[in-house]
Structure formats: C-alpha cells, structure tokens
Amino acid sequence: MKNIYLIGFMGSGKTSAGRALAKKLGLRFADTDLLVQKLSGLTAAGFIKKRGLKAWRKAETAVFQTASALDGRVIALGGGIMPTKTLEPLFRRSGITVYLKCCEDGLLKRLTGSLERRPLLGDSPVCLRRTIARLLKQRRPYYEKADLKINTCGLTPAQTAARIAEALEQYENYPHK
Numbered sequence: 001m002k003n004i005y006l007i008g009f010m011g012s013g014k015t016s017a018g019r020a021l022a023k024k025l026g027l028r029f030a031d032t033d034l035l036v037q038k039l040s041g042l043t044a045a046g047f048i049k050k051r052g053l054k055a056w057r058k059a060e061t062a063v064f065q066t067a068s069a070l071d072g073r074v075i076a077l078g079g080g081i082m083p084t085k086t087l088e089p090l091f092r093r094s095g096i097t098v099y100l101k102c103c104e105d106g107l108l109k110r111l112t113g114s115l116e117r118r119p120l121l122g123d124s125p126v127c128l129r130r131t132i133a134r135l136l137k138q139r140r141p142y143y144e145k146a147d148l149k150i151n152t153c154g155l156t157p158a159q160t161a162a163r164i165a166e167a168l169e170q171y172e173n174y175p176h177k
C-alpha cells in the first residue's frame with residue numbers, strides 16, 4: 001500500500017490531521033520536520049537559524065526520500081516539500097498526495113501566534129499577510145498537483161481526517177473506516 005502524503009502551507013494542519021488520520025485508519029504516522037529533528041537534534045526553526053535554509057531543504061528532502069521507501073504510512077511533509085519537477089516522480093511512485101488547503105485568512109489566524117517556530121515567516125505580524133500571500137503564490141501550482149485536495153478552513157483535525165478518509169475511498173487497498 002502506498003503512503004499517504006499530506007502537503008500544504010505551514011499552519012494548514014498537516015501534523016494534527018495526519019496523526020488523527022493515521023489513528024483512524026490504523027496506520028503509522030511520520031512527520032518530516034520531526035524526523036529531521038530526531039536526526040539533527042534541532043527543531044526546524046533551530047536548524048534553519050543555525051545551518052541555513054539551503055541545508056534545511058537538503059535535510060528534509062533526504063528524509064522524504066528515505067521515508068518514501070516505506071509503505072502504508074501517513075506522512076506529514078514540511079510546507080517546503082512539494083511535487084516540484086524533481087520530486088514529482090517520487091511523489092507519484094510512492095504515494096497518494098493530499099493537499100490540505102486553507103484560505104489566507106485561516107492561515108493568518110493559525111500562524112499569528114507561532115512566528116517564533118517559523119523563521120520563513122519573519123518576525124513581524126504586520127507583514128505576515130503579505131508574506132503568506134507571496135509564498136502561497138509561488139507554491140500553489142505545486143501544491144495543486146496533489147491527487148486530492150481538502151479544504152481545511154474552519155475544520156478541526158478530526159474533521160479534516162474524516163474528509164481525507166472519505167476522499168481515499170475511491171482508491172482500492174486503503175483501509176476504509
């Protein structure tokens with residue numbers, strides 16, 4: 001059974017919905033941010049501050065490549081891992097990709113209190129809306145390549161997990177609960 005990859009912008013609920021989905025379907029869960037943290041001893045924010053964004057991209061991509069060799073896992077990917085030209089074949093080969101889509105107002109609300117943990121967003125709440133809009137514009141075309149798209153605005157993790165499970169019913173060999 002292929003993996004289930006959850007992709008999307010920071011704050012879209014990948015980790016919390018991913019955990020809920022794994023529990024619901026009786027599958028194992030992994031999160032690329034946490035896997036890098038386990039290997040490096042640094043949180044994503046700490047890693048980026050200390051070693052830079054380029055090193056972070058390399059580390060999270062390596063972790064994604066390793067995790068893609070497993071199967072039947074629910075894997076929440078850091079917001080910077082997307083089906084880009086280089087990674088799209090790996091996404092397609094090894095998993096079903098689900099884009100957790102959240103409106104900009106929803107993201108703003110969810111991210112306002114967590115700037116310290118997200119160096120890419122800067123430290124000014126005043127500029128946050130613009131930063132979100134700029135990054136989303138760059139990333140949306142890649143996120144949109146996902147096999148499934150789920151709108152998470154206003155949903156709890158359990159509700160998001162239920163929507164994903166429902167959408168997965170069209171695939172054979174997936175636990176349907």
Ligand code: S3P
Binds near residue numbers: 010045
């Ligand atoms: C990033 C998202 C973060 C983390 C890092 C970079 C991004 O993960 O990987 O801070 O570039 O969007 P979450 O999407 O889990 O917050």
